[in-house]
Amino acid sequence: MFKTLAFSALPAALLAAFSPAHADEGQWQPHQLPQLKAELKRIGIAIPAEKLADLSKHPMSAIVSTDGCSASFVSPDGLVVTNHHCAYGAIQRNSTPEHNYIANGFLAKTRDAELPGGPNLQVYITDKVENVSARVLQGLDKLGGKARHEEAQKRIKALVAECETDKMYRCSVPSFHRGAEYYRIRQMQIRDVRLVYAPSDKIGNYGGDIDNYEWPRHTGDYSFLRAYVGKDGRPADPSPDNVPYKSKDFLVVSAEGLKNGDPILLAGYPGRTSRYKLPVEIRNARDSAYPLQAAEYQSDLDTIAAATKGDEAGVVRYASVVKSINNRMKKTLGLLDGFARKDLAAVKDGQDAEFRAWYAKQPGVSSAMLSELDAAIAADMALSDEEFAWNVATNSDLLKSARTLHRLALEKQKPDAERKAGYQQRDVSPIKARLSRLEQSFTLKVDQARYTDGLARYAKLAAKSHPQGLDALLPAVADVPALYAQSKLGATAERLALMDKDAAAIAASDDAFLKLAVKLHAVGLSLEERRMEVDGNLERVVPQYMAAVIAWKKSQGKPVYPDANSTLRVTYGTVSAYSPKDGLTKGPFTTVEGIVEKHTGKDPFIAPDNLIEAVKAKRYGQFKDPVLGTVPVNFLSSADTTGGNSGSAVMNKRGELIGLNFDSTYESITKDWYFDTAITRAIHLDIRYMLWVMKEVDHADNLLKEMTIKYPKK
Structure with missing residues (x-):
C-alpha cells in the first residue's frame, strides 16, 4: 500500500511554501500572491501583493468573466470591456443581412439603444474563494473508481447547494493540482448583459484567421458590454425595467502607454493547461x-x-x-x-x-x-x-x-x-x-x-x-x-x-x-x-503523484502553481520582444502604419477608409507614443496566458488598464504543456489604439466620457 508520509500535507502546508524562480511562468491563484512579493517588486509592480490577493479590493474586484472569456469593469455603471471575438456571439445574434453589425460595427449612443447580448452572454463576478479540500476528500482514501468519483461529486453538489441558497450567486467547486485541492468559488451571476459597442470586424478581426496566432499583428480586438440588474441591485432576468449594475470598482484606463521592459500584470480566467502531464x-x-x-x-x-x-x-x-x-x-x-x-x-x-x-x-x-x-x-x-x-x-x-x-x-x-x-x-x-x-x-x-x-x-x-x-x-x-x-x-x-x-x-x-x-x-x-x-x-x-512532484519542485526552488482551470488567476511579466529563430527578432510593438501596409482591399486585410485616412493624415492626438512617433496597435509581453485569457485586463504597475490580452504568438502555443521563457509571448491590444479608434474612427464619444481615462502629461 502506498504511504503518503511527507506528501500527505499537500493541501495545508506544501503549496504555501515554495521559492518561485526568476521567470514569468505561473498562473497564480490570488491568495498565492503574497508569497510572490519579491518577484513582483523585482519587476516593478507597485501594488502591494496583499491587496492583489484581496478579491474585495481594487483591482481584483473589477475583474470579471463572460462565459469562456475574461473582462473588466471600466465605469461605475457596469460598462465592461472585453475582446471583439468574446462578444462575437452577441454581435452575430443581432446581425441581419440588412443590419450587419459584424461587417459594419455597432455603437449605442444612448443606453436605450444597447442591444440584448442573448441568453448565453452573462457576467460573473468572483467575490469569495474557500479551500474546501477536507470536505471533499476526507475519508475517500479507501475508495476507488466509480464509487470514489460519485462520493466526491455528491459532496461537491452539497457544497454548491449550500453556497447557492442566495440565488444571486452561482457557485462551483473545481479541483486544483489534478484533484489534490478543491476550492469553492462564489460568483455573482449577472444575466442581463447588453451589447454597447463593437467596431467593424475590419478592425476587431483585422487579418482574420490568416493572422490568428501570428506576429506582427494589427488587430483591434475589443468590444464593450454593459451589465444590468433589477432596481434592487440584484441580478435579474433581462427586462426593460432593469438598470445598469453599479460596479463596486472599475479600472482607470491609462493612455500613458508602455515601453519595452515595462512590467505588466494580467488578470483573468485562463481555460486549461497541462503543465504537469506525463x-x-x-x-x-x-x-x-x-x-x-x-x-x-x-x-x-x-x-x-x-x-x-x-x-x-x-x-x-x-x-x-x-x-x-x-x-x-x-x-x-x-x-x-x-x-x-x-x-x-x-x-x-x-x-x-x-x-x-x-x-x-x-x-x-x-x-x-x-x-x-x-x-x-x-x-x-x-x-x-x-x-x-x-x-x-x-x-x-x-x-x-x-x-x-x-x-x-x-x-x-x-x-x-x-x-x-x-x-x-x-x-x-x-x-x-x-x-x-x-x-x-x-x-x-x-x-x-x-x-x-x-x-x-x-x-x-x-x-x-x-x-x-x-x-x-x-x-x-x-x-x-x-x-x-x-x-x-x-x-x-x-x-x-x-x-x-x-x-x-x-x-x-x-x-x-x-x-x-x-x-x-x-x-x-x-x-x-x-x-x-x-x-x-x-x-x-x-x-498522490502531484504531492510528490510539488515536493520535488519545492526542493529545487521552482514555481508551484496549479494548472489553469477557468478560475481567476493573476500572472505578470514585462513588455518584451522575442527571437523565434536565429537572426530574427520580433516585437514588441506594432503601429497603425502597419495596418495601412497590410491593407489590400481584399478580405481579411480590408481597413476602413476613415481609418486609413486618419493614419495618412497622422491624426494621432494624445495617443501618439513618444518613442514610436505614432499610435501603437498591439504589443507583446512575457505573461503566462492561455485560452480563456481572451479579454483579460493587462495593467501597468499601478493597476491601470493599458491593454487587453487576445492571443499568443504561434511559437508560444505549446506553452499549455511547457512554458519556454525564451519564446513564450502573449499578444495584447494596446489600449491607446482602442481609444484612438473610438475617437478618430467610430466617434464613440459617449463611452470616452463615461470611462475615467488617464492621459499622458504634456
Whole structure:
C-alpha cells in the first residue's frame, strides 16, 4: 500500500511554501500572491501583493468573466470591456443581412439603444474563494473508481447547494493540482448583459484567421458590454425595467502607454493547461489525439462552407460557429507544429526520469503509486479515443438538443441532489438558454450536412475507437434526410416546450431525433459510467503523484502553481520582444502604419477608409507614443496566458488598464504543456489604439466620457 508520509500535507502546508524562480511562468491563484512579493517588486509592480490577493479590493474586484472569456469593469455603471471575438456571439445574434453589425460595427449612443447580448452572454463576478479540500476528500482514501468519483461529486453538489441558497450567486467547486485541492468559488451571476459597442470586424478581426496566432499583428480586438440588474441591485432576468449594475470598482484606463521592459500584470480566467502531464500523455496528444482533432475541425469547416455557399443568411448564422472552430483548429495545428519544433516529450522524459530517481530516494514510499498512475493514465487515453468517436458520430445540433431534452426528463425523476451535475434545477435556465440560442446559429440544411458528413467520418475511424454497440444504432447516411424531415426540433418553441415533458412523453414521441436520442442513451450512459470509473481512479492516484512532484519542485526552488482551470488567476511579466529563430527578432510593438501596409482591399486585410485616412493624415492626438512617433496597435509581453485569457485586463504597475490580452504568438502555443521563457509571448491590444479608434474612427464619444481615462502629461 502506498504511504503518503511527507506528501500527505499537500493541501495545508506544501503549496504555501515554495521559492518561485526568476521567470514569468505561473498562473497564480490570488491568495498565492503574497508569497510572490519579491518577484513582483523585482519587476516593478507597485501594488502591494496583499491587496492583489484581496478579491474585495481594487483591482481584483473589477475583474470579471463572460462565459469562456475574461473582462473588466471600466465605469461605475457596469460598462465592461472585453475582446471583439468574446462578444462575437452577441454581435452575430443581432446581425441581419440588412443590419450587419459584424461587417459594419455597432455603437449605442444612448443606453436605450444597447442591444440584448442573448441568453448565453452573462457576467460573473468572483467575490469569495474557500479551500474546501477536507470536505471533499476526507475519508475517500479507501475508495476507488466509480464509487470514489460519485462520493466526491455528491459532496461537491452539497457544497454548491449550500453556497447557492442566495440565488444571486452561482457557485462551483473545481479541483486544483489534478484533484489534490478543491476550492469553492462564489460568483455573482449577472444575466442581463447588453451589447454597447463593437467596431467593424475590419478592425476587431483585422487579418482574420490568416493572422490568428501570428506576429506582427494589427488587430483591434475589443468590444464593450454593459451589465444590468433589477432596481434592487440584484441580478435579474433581462427586462426593460432593469438598470445598469453599479460596479463596486472599475479600472482607470491609462493612455500613458508602455515601453519595452515595462512590467505588466494580467488578470483573468485562463481555460486549461497541462503543465504537469506525463511524457506518455504528450505523445498521445502529439501522435494521435491532436491530428485526429485537427482533421475533424477542418472537415467540419469544409462541410459548413459548402452548405452555406451562396447563402448570405446562412453565413451570418454560422459566423460565430465557424470562428470558434477555426480558432480551435489553428491552436491545435500550432500545438502540433510546436511539438515538431521542440521534442517536448523528450524534455518531459528527462524531467520524469529525474523526478522518479528523486522519488525513489524518499523515505517510506513505494513504486506502486507510479505503477497505478501509469495504468490509470493508459485507461484515460483509451477511453478518450472512444469519446472522440462518439462526438464525431453525434455531430448534429438537433441530436444534441434531443439528447439534452431526453436526459433532462430522466434526471427530473430523481431528487435534485441525486441528479447528474448539469441537469439539476440550477441548470434548467442555462439549458433553456442553449436551446434558445440555437435559433441564431442553426439552419436545417447545414445541420443535416454536418451530421451526414460526421457519420461518414465516424465510419472511417479505427474500429477499436467505436463505442461498443453504437454502430448498430446509428442511422445510415442515406437515411439522414428522413430524420430531419420527421423532426420538429428545428423550431425553438418546440424545443422549449419539450423541457416540461416527462420521460414517458419523450420516449413516446414520434419525433425522429427524440427517438434516436432514446435509442442512443444506453451507449452514452455506458461511456459516462466508464468515465466515472476512470476519473475516480485518476482522482485517487494523481493527487498522490502531484504531492510528490510539488515536493520535488519545492526542493529545487521552482514555481508551484496549479494548472489553469477557468478560475481567476493573476500572472505578470514585462513588455518584451522575442527571437523565434536565429537572426530574427520580433516585437514588441506594432503601429497603425502597419495596418495601412497590410491593407489590400481584399478580405481579411480590408481597413476602413476613415481609418486609413486618419493614419495618412497622422491624426494621432494624445495617443501618439513618444518613442514610436505614432499610435501603437498591439504589443507583446512575457505573461503566462492561455485560452480563456481572451479579454483579460493587462495593467501597468499601478493597476491601470493599458491593454487587453487576445492571443499568443504561434511559437508560444505549446506553452499549455511547457512554458519556454525564451519564446513564450502573449499578444495584447494596446489600449491607446482602442481609444484612438473610438475617437478618430467610430466617434464613440459617449463611452470616452463615461470611462475615467488617464492621459499622458504634456
